[in-house]
Amino acid sequence: MIKVSQLSKQIPGGPSALSGISFEIGQGEFVAIKGASGSGKSLLLRCLALRERWSYGDYVVDGVDIFKKGLSGRLKVRREMAYLEEKPTLIPNKTALKNVLVGAAHQTPIWRRVTGMIRNDDYMGAMDMIEKMGLLDKAHQKGDKLSGGEKQRFAIARALVHGAKTLLVDEPVSGLDPHQAEVVLSDLKRMCKSQGITVIAVMSQGDWAERFADRILGLNNGKLVVDIKGRRMTEREKMLI
Numbered sequence: 001m002i003k004v005s006q007l008s009k010q011i012p013g014g015p016s017a018l019s020g021i022s023f024e025i026g027q028g029e030f031v032a033i034k035g036a037s038g039s040g041k042s043l044l045l046r047c048l049a050l051r052e053r054w055s056y057g058d059y060v061v062d063g064v065d066i067f068k069k070g071l072s073g074r075l076k077v078r079r080e081m082a083y084l085e086e087k088p089t090l091i092p093n094k095t096a097l098k099n100v101l102v103g104a105a106h107q108t109p110i111w112r113r114v115t116g117m118i119r120n121d122d123y124m125g126a127m128d129m130i131e132k133m134g135l136l137d138k139a140h141q142k143g144d145k146l147s148g149g150e151k152q153r154f155a156i157a158r159a160l161v162h163g164a165k166t167l168l169v170d171e172p173v174s175g176l177d178p179h180q181a182e183v184v185l186s187d188l189k190r191m192c193k194s195q196g197i198t199v200i201a202v203m204s205q206g207d208w209a210e211r212f213a214d215r216i217l218g219l220n221n222g223k224l225v226v227d228i229k230g231r232r233m234t235e236r237e238k239m240l241i
């Protein structure tokens, strides 16, 4: 369970980019964040990943008060919440499998990064994740020989390979054609349902959020103005964001 209370983010010298945002998200939910350009969607995601400092607010993850716990709270977020920026890149001249293995480098001990040594259980874990994404036949293809959708799916596998319980992903289908977008979002949905992974995704374009997410958080000017679950947005709600 992720509980955010009164999150505010003040940009130095500027107005509040996020203010008074509160919500609770259960394990295995697929949550979409929607809103107009500049409404604060990516900033909210980066705050949840602790890649931005919060100006104010409380953050509780699985009962752990992240800010009260100091470093161990931050490490919990780093370990258990994977963050994937918009249009992630794979290393072009390495196989998709190697890309998954070298991913999340901050979670790999430095000596293994330096020596390039791969443990058997890392290898098995990467192959397991690749299989779950239905990509086994592409595992040995080089990064630059994959389609946009396949790159995105391997990037998701790389983000989750170290056992994160939550995926924070910025615009997972941007730049993809509708067929590839369907495949990526179907994968994410399946991971929520079968593995209990919580997905929080900025999804501003089209009606992808309404088709795939269990829940939609809508932002307007840094404020949470829509929070709906299990239904489509009304026309009035669409006007709010």
Ligand SMILES: Nc1ncnc2c1ncn2[C@@H]1O[C@H](COP(=O)(O)OP(=O)(O)OP(=O)(O)O)[C@@H](O)[C@H]1O
Binding pocket: 011, 017, 035, 036, 037, 038, 039, 040, 041, 042, 043, 044, 204
């Ligand atoms: N690190 C930062 N420093 C200063 N201002 C920032 C920072 N990050 C975001 N902002 C500002 O906060 C506001 C929200 O930005 P954000 O990137 O979250 O918007 P968005 O809703 O994701 O927009 P888009 O859909 O265009 O990507 C913008 O006015 C942006 O300029």
